[in-house]
Amino acid sequence: MIPRVFDVVLAGLSVDSETREVIIGDLVEEQAEFAATLGQSFANRWLISQVLRSLPLLTHQRLRAGGPPVMMKAVGAGLVALLTMLVVSSASAAVFFAAFSEEALVRFAIFAFAIDLGYGVIGGYLAARLARVAPLVSSLSCGILAVVFTVVASGGAVPEWYALALQILLIPAAMTGGWLRARRLVTQR
Amino acid sequence: MFCIVKLMTSRSIGEFELAVLLCVNSLGDDAYGASVRRAVSQRLNRDCSVGAVYTTLQRLEDKGLVKSWTSDPTPVRGGRSRRCFAMTGAGNQAIRGAQTTVRRLWSDHGLRWSGSQ
Numbered sequence: 204m205i206p207r208v209f210d211v212v213l214a215g216l217s218v219d220s221e222t223r224e225v226i227i228g229d230l231v232e233e234q235a236e237f238a239a240t241l242g243q244s245f246a247n248r249w250l251i252s253q254v255l256r257s258l259p260l261l262t263h264q265r266l267r268a269g270g271p272p273v274m275m276k277a278v279g280a281g282l283v284a285l286l287t288m289l290v291v292s293s294a295s296a297a298v299f300f301a302a303f304s305e306e307a308l309v310r311f312a313i314f315a316f317a318i319d320l321g322y323g324v325i326g327g328y329l330a331a332r333l334a335r336v337a338p339l340v341s342s343l344s345c346g347i348l349a350v351v352f353t354v355v356a357s358g359g360a361v362p363e364w365y366a367l368a369l370q371i372l373l374i375p376a377a378m379t380g381g382w383l384r385a386r387r388l389v390t391q392r
Numbered sequence: 393m394f395c396i397v398k399l400m401t402s403r404s405i406g407e408f409e410l411a412v413l414l415c416v417n418s419l420g421d422d423a424y425g426a427s428v429r430r431a432v433s434q435r436l437n438r439d440c441s442v443g444a445v446y447t448t449l450q451r452l453e454d455k456g457l458v459k460s461w462t463s464d465p466t467p468v469r470g471g472r473s474r475r476c477f478a479m480t481g482a483g484n485q486a487i488r489g490a491q492t493t494v495r496r497l498w499s500d501h502g503l504r505w506s507g508s509q
Contacts, residue, residue: 221462221473221475222446222475224472224473225424225425225462225472225473225474225475226425226442226443226446227472228425228466228469228470228472228473228474229424229425229426229429229442229469229474230426230442231469231470231472232426232468232469233426233429233430235468252439253441253442253443256441256443256444257441257442257443257444257446258443259443260441260443260444260447261443261446261447263447264447264450
């Protein structure tokens with residue numbers, strides 16, 4: 204389970220498949236050794252600690268190796284994905300406003316909220332797909348840009364909790380989209 | 393001259409890089425990610441992460457101090473390959489250079505160098 208999750212995260216950082224294979228192979232080998240000598244629970248804790256401590260270093264290395272082009276691609280793809288989602292969500296909002304009264308829309312705000320989160324996931328996936336490098340970084344940039352947009356543009360008839368909850372959950376939603384893209388890259392290998 | 397200075401700067405190594413390089417050298421044919429991590433952890437007396445070891449090995453390879461190749465997949469690793477490492481001639485020079493630097497620093501302080509010659 205943990206090696207598979209780590210594999211997807213590394214794919215999300217554009218670590219090549221060969222490097223992922225040798226890193227995860229090393230972890231699996233050492234985990235098995237620890238499980239045989241010190242017990243399965245120690246081995247699992249060791250593995251989780253290794254993954255958590257390795258991620259920041261590997262992320263830093265990938266971004267540094269890619270340099271500004273990777274960051275520019277990630278932010279550019281995030282921006283294009285956000286603009287696409289804004290067009291789609293504006294169109295769907297126009298349809299809702301035409302079909303329902305404002306009171307009805309406020310009553311079904313939770314439904315509209317779920318749709319907006321869905322757009323967040325699709326936006327994250329789209330950003331990851333467009334950038335072609337570091338899917339998780341691209342979807343993160345899309346999520347951050349979306350939060351900035353909701354901070355700047357929130358208001359109107361929506362309840363107060365709506366904008367706040369959206370600002371909290373948009374980044375995880377966009378990262379979920381990036382995660383789905385990274386998982387697809389792993390299974391395509 | 394600037395090219396030489398740049399070359400010297402790019403070949404200079406830090407403490408952790410030196411530890412990894414020495415472990416690759418001492419492990420010989422058995423130097424791969426997990427064995428290097430274990431050896432470095434033992435020598436530095438702390439549990440090093442696989443990420444720290446791999447990023448360092450990658451840096452050393454970029455500097456031309458180690459070379460790597462991928463082995464055949466093994467069942468103990470769930471059918472995954474190993475990346476094996478070996479020190480290059482430049483790596484050997486870097487170790488000697490680091491040793492000379494440390495010796496000089498010790499002698500500058502008027503203390504006796506007790507490292508192996």
